Amino acid sequence: MAWAAVAAGLAGCGAGGLFGDSGGSGPFGGFGGGKGAAAREADTIRVTPDDGARGVPPDGRLEVRVPDGRLESVRVRRVQDAEPAEVPGAVAPDGRSWRPGPGTRLALAAKYAVDAVAVDGRGRRSARHTTFTTLVPESRFIGYFAPEDRATVGTGMIVSFRFNRPVRNRAAVERAIRVTADPPVEVAAHWFGDERLDLRPERYWRSGTRVTVDVRLRDVEAAPGVYGIQRRTVSFTVGRSQVSRVDAAAHTMEVRRDGRLLATLPVTAGAPETTTYNGKMVVTELYEVTRMNGATVGFKDASGKSEYDIKDVPHAMRLTESGTFLHGNYWAGPSVFGAANVSHGCVGLRDVKGGSAESPAGWFFDRTLVGDVVEVVNSRDRKVAPDNGLGGWNMGWARWKAGSALR
Known part of the structure; x- marks a missing residue:
């Protein structure tokens, strides 16, 4: 399947067109939207x-x-x-x-x-x-984590904990969190600072794997006088494999399902001055419609006002915490898709105002799970940081395991 740009449509929005992050690797703060x-x-x-x-x-x-x-x-x-x-x-x-x-x-x-x-x-x-x-009581700590219980996720899902207080005794906390898989596979932990712990296997999960996360943090001392309050077990299932490859130079995205080419979609990526990250990124959020404001990711004009503020962006899929999305675009000229890069760092698919299931963006959105992988190649930017969203697949296995407190 392949889509070509149509011959008529809405005009683009200013000198840019799309928007998102221009390359700066921001801190991880859960999977929420941009703030400012x-x-x-x-x-x-x-x-x-x-x-x-x-x-x-x-x-x-x-x-x-x-x-x-x-x-x-x-x-x-x-x-x-x-x-x-x-x-x-x-x-x-x-x-x-x-x-x-x-x-x-x-x-x-x-x-x-x-x-x-x-x-x-x-x-x-x-x-x-x-x-x-x-509110968390002063003497207690908690880990907010993803994915949720009983979820079905893509093969690139990484189990990620964000703690509300700095963890000084990383080894004790890491021992209290166990991730197992059926069929079995080695799962290793990696700390990003004192408040984030991610766990993943060496390669993407095998389709059909059932993953169990056993959290035994109750009464574990994470820092002097600070004890955990959680004790629970959750599980999730790994669905079909879907890995999409965005070629920023060719302006295309190949969507592969279980290794088979499902579609080739025309895209627009980051403009030369606001390029898109290279590397493997994981979908962490899906929004049928969302608002995007450039000021939240540093795009302001000389007067300090946002370069863009689009209140009804359709079919938005978050790829990084710092603001990179793959989303529908109804405001750029249709001739852009498959031919030019005009965005502020996001990857755009053709769409219509209000979103359409028949558009390339709607088609892809309806076939996407949280945990699916989108890899960008041939962009004139650096590789996405491993702690920007669920970017841990960009780190080699030996280095990943070296980030465990139990090594």
């Missing part, structure tokens, strides 16, 4: 608590509001936990606000994601994604 004061000030969807807030009381204020128009949908969900759960709530009759149900209390030591879509008075949609974490 500039984006918050411009948001038409207002969320309380603020994006990235920590230590939120379980009975603290939780609200989503719009100054005009109406909220189309709001979803508040506990994430990166063995027991993900929806927060019950309702949109007010006037459509302007959402609040949790009476008597609702958030869980302690939990991470929550808020996803809201609104429609303004002129029928234009916008989306907002934020995250926050609730």
Whole structure:
């Protein structure tokens, strides 16, 4: 299967076209969206608590509001936990606000994601994604981790823990986390600093593998006087193999399913001044529609304003924590796809406003799992850092194992 660019469509958005990260390797901070004061000030969807807030009381204020128009949908969900759960709530009759149900209390030591879509008075949609974490008692620590229990993931999934406090006794914490597979395969751990621990096999998981994550952190002393509170077992299943190869020079993406070429799609990658990372990246989030604001990843004009702010980006798939996405693009001229690189670092597939399942972007989105691998080659940029998103596949096995506290 192959797609060619059509002969008519929407104009591109300014000198760039797409957007995302231009190459800077940012810190890992869970799998949330881009954050920044500039984006918050411009948001038409207002969320309380603020994006990235920590230590939120379980009975603290939780609200989503719009100054005009109406909220189309709001979803508040506990994430990166063995027991993900929806927060019950309702949109007010006037459509302007959402609040949790009476008597609702958030869980302690939990991470929550808020996803809201609104429609303004002129029928234009916008989306907002934020995250926050609730209070953890001072003498306790917790690991937020992915993937979730009972998930089906791609073969490139890496089990990743992010701890809310620095871990000084890495060996004790690492011993308390065991990842096993059926059929069996060696799984090794690698620390990225004092707050992140990733675990993976030497090569991508074999399709059909059932992976079990046994977390025994309760009463483990991670630092002087700081003890764990988690004790649980979760499992996930590895689905079919899908690895997609983006050739930034040829402007194409080959999608291979179980080793067989499924499709060749025309793409646009990073422009010469804002190139796309090379290397293996893993899909960590999927959004049918999301908002992207250049200020959150450093793209500002001379006046300090964002170079772009597109509120309804369709079919967005996150590849790095620092802001690289593979997403639908309805604003660039159709002749760009397969012919030129015009983005701010993302990889763009042709789409229509609102997103279409019949477009290349919609087709690919509907066939993508969290954990699928996208590899970029022939870009004039460096290789993505192993700690940027789930970039650990860019590190050799010997070096990976050397990052264990138990070596």
